[in-house]
Amino acid sequence: MNLRVGIDIGSTTVKVVVLDEDNQLLFRSYERHYSKTRERACETLRSIQDMLAGQEIKLVITGSAGLGVAKAAGLDFVQEVYATAAAVNTYIPDTDAVIELGGEDAKIIFFGGALEERMNGSCAGGTGAFIDQMATLMDVSVDELDALSLQYEKIYPIASRCGVFAKSDVQPILNQGGRKEDVAASIFQAVVDQTVAGLTQGRELKGRIVFLGGPLHFLKGLRARFVETLQLDEAHAVFPEDGDCFAAMGAALCSGDYEPRPFEELLRLLEESRDVTSTVDTMPPLFESQEQYDAFIARHNASTPPKVDAATYIGDAYLGIDAGSTTTKMALIAPDGGLLYTYYHSNLGNPVAIVLQQLKEIYKLCGDRITIKGSAVTGYGEDLIKNAFSCDLGLVETVAHYRAAAHFNPDVDFIIDIGGQDMKCFKIRNGAVDSIMLNEACSSGCGSFIETFAKALGYNIADFSRIGLFAKHPVSLGSRCTVFMNSSVKQAQKDGASVEDISAGLSISIVKNAVYKVIRAASADDLGQHIVVQGGTFYNDAVLRAFEQELGREVTRPTISGIMGAFGAALSARNLGLERSTLLGPQALDAFSHAAKPVTCNLCTNHCALTVNTFDAGRRFISGNRCSRPLGKEKAELPDLYRYKYQKLRSMEGKGQGDGSRGRVGIPFGLNMYENLPFWFELFTCLNFEVVLSPESSRKLYIKGQRTIPSDTVCYPAKLLHGHVEALVEAGVDAIFYPCMPYNFDEKSADNYYNCPVVAYYPELLAANVPDLKKTRFLNPYTGLHRPKDYERIGSQWLADTFGVPRKEAVAAIRRAYQAYEAYKEDVRATGEAYVEQAREEGRSIIVLAGRPYHIDPEINHGINDLITSFGFVLISEDAVAFHEGYAPRKVLNQWTFQSRMYNAARYVCQQPDMQLIQLVSFGCGTDAITGDEVRAILEEGGKLYTQLKIDDISNLGAVRIRVRSLMAAMEERKKAN
């Protein structure tokens, strides 16, 4: 029998195996290919020439990147999940399920019963590449990350939707001083949650489970998380010795279907395919010539701060610190803005230590010559650093950046800052920050993505971007998010694109993401005449060039683009005009100590994950809180209509005025029930049913139902429903009532009155996917409350058929239900009115937090309402003001009732000087791609600011805080300007 060779070419590694006739391994290798897939495969084959030379062998390729190689070389190919299943069947025959994690793909195979094989959806990142990125973020190797994770004490909840989301949760935890050990374990837990939620899709993971693929082979911490989460014992969690090579072994096993060929011929085919490229999506080069590049550099180097000699300077100085999400930046300036000292470095997961060390350096430099008369801090770590080192001022990033940009170009009317994690863009109008655009979670991390990617290929970031400058055919890599870009890179590699072309392509992708996704601009004029670009990512000349090319306009990049936040903070410190700074002095620094401890706050249902930082064994700083209660202060109870509505709705359970004799009806507390509950509560209690509400939403409830979610890109409010209905089944109710409602009430203010498809039909999805619902009566009739007369007839018929309720009694109850619903709406409006009056008496600004009715769920909004009122605002909801406005034509089809309330709320807010509107948007909400632009247009035409907060299962409010504070800063500036 011929020797069989299997080659698995994945997104990051190449695995080669040789099997003998007894399916025993004669050879195996597992190596990173650094994007050079074909070379790597050839090299490995040549290294085992002795074993194979002169023989007829069977060779089959598998793997996501192998597809292209096989095609180019004319070799046999088998799909990798299919191959893996074959290997498991052969080597571990009594397996019930397989979980395999690769560099980019996650796969699951169920044996027993119907064979099911599944790969992760397009929007998932719980894989090797993600773990690599997280390790880079924490400045440890993957092995170190693994070792750290085994020492954990606490698991933080980290978003598991995808790698990008998880990253936005991890970063702030690090910045707030969370222990690396805990973060490491939490990262692995996120991978587990992502895999289990994204791949099982309703089928139970039980029995003997085999774990395969590189990450699960090498990372003990990750294994531990899986075993614990799935509650497996040793007999049921199998980690085979060659688990990293199973797909390659499977390919070899599948080779039986193909003809043998001489080894030399196969090797030759593979070698010849090396230079075959098939890339089609290419773009023009960034630079045509060296001269062009030189002129470009000369132009940009003209924007530079005044020269000052730090070694001889005598006088006052001002310190600015920008504690960013991935890097710490510091600037010490003379009063004219001349730079005495700068610092720019990755914060290595611990900004406090970095700043401490740098301050010592600075004091050494200062000696007796230089006196620091003011210090200011900005960025994600603002609060932490300000408290740690007693800085004079903390300011929001947008303001710091504007200060700095105006220093170089007083006419600046548009600023874009691309940092490691975030993108910030803002327009300047009449000398004030106006209309701020921040990227949402989905498009974050672009800057650090290039860096991580460069490292993975063995380059440092500077070299990696440089090789892209003169690339001949930059490849198009898409612009949705870094997870998608990562797989586009894989495609480009498959097509044989060069590293140069990929480097240039990545720079262009980042720019496109910024321009079209974050800023939503179609031309340079949408931005401004005087554009200043900054942020560490713009040090990258390729990104800068791509930005100018995309806009067709020259922009200003100061030579200190990476430290503009710190520079602006220093300028602000200067403007304080202090006699002396409160900044810790050299002696205090010598005695400085810092300890961080994670604590869960139990003072309310938000259960904030707090980090208690202790400095010098005495001073304390608590971060991660949404309100002031854990700080020992009384929670300031400013009027908050979200809280009011929530409490009012939660109280609608029990027997009401009836006696409950007809049985217990469970109602899942989610989606449109937040609007319709008053109706159903009245209806059922009138008919002597007892209403049982599902428990309050929580992360735990979400995890409970997570495994039955079929679509991972649906919104979080919908996903929560799975846990809600399961809890109701456990509560042992007689029936669960959750009607399908394509139509909402007709409020006569729009072109139509639909619900969105998800709200309309989610009950049917639950019926098909939640096995527990078979244990109860799940009632989900199509119901139209929009035609009250008809509903009396149709509804009473349904009540008769379902529960045997006499018609007359049913009709009376339906009428009362309509009244109860009206009364509820009236009450919300009246209460809102009272809150507005109170705000006006007390001279407070009012925020209309405009979302859907279900956004009042604290698990969905993550306590954003508490955060907003903690800033001194009075908060009301969109339905408390929308009714003031009637129908008006819109530029979009205004056909969803909940959404149309937001348009009307925005129109009303435009006429109220003391009101601002903030739009809440759930990730994955397709309708808000339409409403977002429209609400923004209404507000901007009315002279108001537009702020959008995008929320998902991410519980960290760092990004939200920055947005709200930017809004406040802009409001301040506007007030001053008037």
Added chain:
Amino acid sequence: MAKLEYAKDGRLLFTKEMKEEYTLLMPQMLPVHFGMFRKLLELEGYKVDMLTTNHRGIVDEGLKYVHNDTCYPALLVIGQLIDAVKHGGYDPHKVALLITQTGGGCRASNYIHLLRKALEKADMSYIPVISVNLSGMEKNPGWSLTLPLIRKMIYAMMYGDLIVNVANQVRPYEISKGDTDAMVEDWENRLIESFQAGRGMNRKQMQSLFAQICADFETIPVTQEEKVKVGVVGEIYVKFSPLGNNNLEDFLLSEGAEPVVPGLTDFIIFKVFNRESDVDLYGGKKLKKAVVRLFKGYIENCQKDMIAALKSSRFRAPGTFEDMHKLVHGYLGDGNKMGEGWLLTGEMLELIHSGIPNIVCTQPFGCLPNHIVGKGMIRKLKDDYPNSNIVSIDYDAGATKINQENRIKLMLANAKALAKQEAEEEKELAGVM
């Protein structure tokens, strides 16, 4: 040059004068159907170009002018139109754009509005946009869908469905490459000629033409090999349009499979049926219900003719709309009507029942109705039909072909294994007998 005139609500009108001077640009979704629609419009005196462009620039224009989180079909259709206006060699002051408008709770009802927004953003708001719909929305003096034209279009759709159906059953097996496509083109031309002469547009003549079409396609020489049949269902645009689904049908063909793509007729009947079922579910005018029933019955009868023609040929015939409707009971209710609604699940069931358990379920990334009717029903289908082999594929500007193809390849590998297993079982069974 034609003067720009506006309706009362500020909408730019397509005037009679424009009809003379302007070229109408229409997107393409189904090559055969839309090709015939185009010719029909030309016969009415419009100058029409159907856009068949397929390159990266379309996506780039789409990303520029449409909110990046809007569904992919909107981004493509609008990107394609704007790309054509900018780079297609037209005088932008002498073109108008055609776009369909369906209505209903899905985001798709917003395409026409998003297109206008995009034109405004591109400083081209002087380009009129014509809504193509059957509900009398947005009237234009220079454009009218007359009843005779609607009738021709419905017939064109029926013929289109039949031609695509038989062509799909012949193309994978044709011995001489290109035979099938030549036959398709030949029939397109013959049908248009008939229409022009007023023939082919009653049921009797259609029945005989149906038989001729089947007979003609039967004459194309084919191999006798067995190929894996793969059903394609999904959101209507990405299901049908090669631009939307990265040339899915070509890919399936190149992988040695026979694509089976349920036609457009069911979708049209479905949309009419929704109006009827609304009255049943929520109340409403009985008269309205009677009128739509009449219309629906007419198209259903045409569909039955098509099925009859297929049944008396060597080709496989789909079930009727009513058959599919029955299959979907226990899965989704009649009220599930946004986007493709219960029809999508119905098509999957119909495929499984016709012995085609291998299915690609296509949708734009983040498609709202497909969370429920596509991805949301696969679990139950797998439970009820353990041999069903459905792969769900997201299409998006940022999604990569390699990931899509790799997942489809997995489905195909399973399909082939399944076919082999069944063949062996049959052999065993034969041995026992």
